[in-house]
Amino acid sequence: MNNAAKNKLKDNLLKYFGILCTLSGLIALAIFIIDILMDGLQRLDWEFITSLPSRFPEKAGILTAWTGTVWVFCLTALIAIPIGVAAGVYLEEYNKKGALANLLEINIANLAGVPSIIYGILGLEIFVRILNLGGSLLAGSFTLALLILPIIIVATREAIRTVPKTIKEASFALGATKWQTISRQVLPASASGIITGVILALSRAVGETAPLIVIGALAYVPFVAKTPMDEFTILPIQIFNWVSRPQHGFIINAAAAIIVLLGFVFIMNGVAVYIRNKAQRKGQ
Amino acid sequence: MITSVIKEKKNSKGMQDKIKQNSIKLESENVGVFYGHKKVLQNVTMRIQANTVTALIGPSGCGKSTYLRLFNRMNDYIDNFRKEGDVIIDGNEIYKKGIEIEELRKTVGMVFQKPNPFPKSIYENVAYGLRIQGINKKSALDEIVEKSIKQAALWDEVKDDLKKNALTLSGGQQQRLCIARTLAVQPSVILMDEPASALDPISTARIEDLIYELKQNYTILIVTHNMQQAGRVSDHTGFFYLGELVEFGDTRQIFTNPKSEKTESYISGRFG
Numbered sequence A: 001m002n003n004a005a006k007n008k009l010k011d012n013l014l015k016y017f018g019i020l021c022t023l024s025g026l027i028a029l030a031i032f033i034i035d036i037l038m039d040g041l042q043r044l045d046w047e048f049i050t051s052l053p054s055r056f057p058e059k060a061g062i063l064t065a066w067t068g069t070v071w072v073f074c075l076t077a078l079i080a081i082p083i084g085v086a087a088g089v090y091l092e093e094y095n096k097k098g099a100l101a102n103l104l105e106i107n108i109a110n111l112a113g114v115p116s117i118i119y120g121i122l123g124l125e126i127f128v129r130i131l132n133l134g135g136s137l138l139a140g141s142f143t144l145a146l147l148i149l150p151i152i153i154v155a156t157r158e159a160i161r162t163v164p165k166t167i168k169e170a171s172f173a174l175g176a177t178k179w180q181t182i183s184r185q186v187l188p189a190s191a192s193g194i195i196t197g198v199i200l201a202l203s204r205a206v207g208e209t210a211p212l213i214v215i216g217a218l219a220y221v222p223f224v225a226k227t228p229m230d231e232f233t234i235l236p237i238q239i240f241n242w243v244s245r246p247q248h249g250f251i252i253n254a255a256a257a258i259i260v261l262l263g264f265v266f267i268m269n270g271v272a273v274y275i276r277n278k279a280q281r282k283g284q
Numbered sequence B: 001m002i003t004s005v006i007k008e009k010k011n012s013k014g015m016q017d018k019i020k021q022n023s024i025k026l027e028s029e030n031v032g033v034f035y036g037h038k039k040v041l042q043n044v045t046m047r048i049q050a051n052t053v054t055a056l057i058g059p060s061g062c063g064k065s066t067y068l069r070l071f072n073r074m075n076d077y078i079d080n081f082r083k084e085g086d087v088i089i090d091g092n093e094i095y096k097k098g099i100e101i102e103e104l105r106k107t108v109g110m111v112f113q114k115p116n117p118f119p120k121s122i123y124e125n126v127a128y129g130l131r132i133q134g135i136n137k138k139s140a141l142d143e144i145v146e147k148s149i150k151q152a153a154l155w156d157e158v159k160d161d162l163k164k165n166a167l168t169l170s171g172g173q174q175q176r177l178c179i180a181r182t183l184a185v186q187p188s189v190i191l192m193d194e195p196a197s198a199l200d201p202i203s204t205a206r207i208e209d210l211i212y213e214l215k216q217n218y219t220i221l222i223v224t225h226n227m228q229q230a231g232r233v234s235d236h237t238g239f240f241y242l243g244e245l246v247e248f249g250d251t252r253q254i255f256t257n258p259k260s261e262k263t264e265s266y267i268s269g270r271f272g
């Protein structure tokens, strides 16, 4: 075999190996989803979605859990988006390069890698105890906001960095201030990247369980939360609770709840993709 | 005695007229620029009359862009930028305390080497400089947008689709749009950094015609790599070499009868 043929063979091998790797991920996901659907779909009806929890699997529903998840989602977004985007803009556009900037940079990168349970412990200390928020929605949302802040900050910075310097120069040269340039050129041009990052961060927050268990979110909450100061549960905790029960009925319930949670996350990712495509089309 | 006084008076009046006509718009006095420890411009002294076109020529890296960008303080964004000497516009040192950079840039517009329209509509590109000043009235914007695009000789090509994204225009059209955008703010000085270097010959010719037109109302400072272009569009030419202004004078004189050997060998194409 000559060299060219060898290279070609290597090329092909690598290609098929790549396809295999991609497929293995997809197949695992497909098997998982089919399995869940087969278990849970039969249980998923309007009653299941609108019922309060119960000791009897066939009576139990996910009303408190999904409303809790929606609450947590909204509050976390409200807290994390303004702070995260503002911090990203500050670090990228205002912060002078230097030792302090490097330190901040390294720390933010590290924060993104801290296990979520640590955030739970931090939240327990600061929000639940020191700020006296108890095991409330607000305490949980602050904790999750802390958890996803590094992701939003990093996404914001990366999106801002893709805005060409020439656009900023053009804006400055026309007499725009720094803030005008950021708000009218930089942020619109990087909006799709920021929004995508924000939604991906939020969908991570919605799936988090450990930190909320640590701060005291309860598995059994017999009412729908009405204010941010109420106690709460969320879908992942409800699912976790059900799968640890011995009765088969609760396993079916868990599968149905997983379908709802997955649907929520898929829709959010879909929205992220839609917004990104729309913004890209507008930019062209 | 009496006649000589009258004569003097006459002279001084004539002088005043002459000064008014040839009034100095831009000046640099012994200007030097450092980027960190590197000195990229030194002892540049130049006086530029109002309503003239001045070409800055010289080999790549000799400091032409740096010099140009002194006049709208665009170098301020470069880390470790430092300048010495005075940069003066209409008699005012523009680096002294209390100068508002944003106000300065409304007087001193700039056109860049590569066309850099905003990723917005043609209309919004031209309206941008006004909107940031808080002018949002539609009738006012409409009027200035139309006038500026006409002045930039682009109106006939775009008048029917001002809502179209500016990035769909050709390179030459984009550059004229950038000129229109600059004119909309009503500056009195326009800085151009190799404005035609990314364009084809026909677009280049249109930009050159435009520069000639604009001279009546604006003072133009243009960096160019192209000797013919400098010869065609400018009244005065400054030749930079290794951060120094080697020669500055009438364009015709510089091209036909340069005083410095360096200038001559650069113009005749022996280096650069």
Ligand SMILES: Nc1ncnc2c1ncn2[C@@H]1O[C@H](COP(=O)(O)OP(=O)(O)O)[C@@H](O)[C@H]1O
Binding pocket: B035, B040, B058, B059, B060, B061, B062, B063, B064, B065, B066, B067, B078
């Ligand atoms: N941002 C910068 N930081 C440091 N040095 C720079 C920077 N921009 C330009 N220079 C240096 O300054 C000198 C003059 O550059 P420039 O004014 O762009 O020259 P020209 O426009 O004549 O090609 C060059 O040696 C260049 O390497």
Ligand SMILES: [Mg+2]
Binding pocket: B064, B065, B066, B193, B223
């Ligand atoms: Mg240059």
